[in-house]
Amino acid sequence: MSFQEVHYRPVFGRTLAVVTMVVCALGAAAMAVTDPASAIRYVWPILLVGVLAWALFWRPSLLVQEHGITVENVLRTHFVPWPSITAIDTRYSVTLHTTERRVQVWAAPASGRHRTLGLAPKDFDGVGESARGELGELRPGDAITTPTGNLAQLIRGRWEQLRDSGAFASGVDPDASTQTWHVATIATVAALSAATVIGIFV
Known part of the structure; x- marks a missing residue:
């Protein structure tokens, strides 16, 4: 049976991003129409908020693939091959948790206290045995009925299956893990932040 990829993006985050970006676009347009002179100075913080909303709430995602996991966060995208993973925490x-670092999934924050x-x-x-601590304890975020726990178990299930089948016997390839900085996003936020400071205080 072929492996079926899972691409996860939080619906709430994407909705919040869209609403925020629409409000920012309308605000910038209204300012440009009603007072073009002031818009040149004060439109930058509105644009900055829109870009931040996109980066913080729209971009983050998790892609569970046959050969590893791609984690797209705000400033970096990580590719983590299955053999590099040592544990999955919530x-x-x-x-x-990998042999080199910890990779947090911004798209899957732990559920709030009201949810747990x-x-x-x-x-x-159905929670995998690898989720349990030294004393056999589980975290509230491991509950299958929470979004975080359900996603974590999806990853654990695949990882445990590969581990138990001997797929990791050849060891870890240190060059297989990659991380890519989102240079364009960083540069845009930096430029808009500078323009905001200049527009307001200069």
Whole structure:
């Protein structure tokens, strides 16, 4: 059976990004029409907020692939091959512990306290053994009924399957893991931040 990729993007984050960007676009357009002279000085913080909304809430994603996991965060994109993973944690977000670093998944933050209150043992049915701590404990974020726990278990299930089948016997290729900085995003935010300071204070 061929492996089916899973591409995860949080619906709430994308909705928030769209609403924020639309409001910023309307605000910038209104300012340009009503007072073009002031717009040249004060439109930059509006544009900055729109770009930040896109980077923080629209861009983050998680792609579970046959040969590894691609984590797209705000400033960097990581590719983590399956053999490099040593553990999957859900303390603050879905986090991939690797032989070299920890990779937090911005697209999958841990559920809030209101979401994890009232969890019952059945909410943890099916959680992989690799999720358990030294004393066999589980985190609230590991509950299958939470978005974070469900996603973490999807990753654990594939990882445990490969591990138990001996797929990691050849060891870890240090060159297989990659991280790419989002240079254009960083440069745009820096430029808009500078323009905002200049427009307001100069």
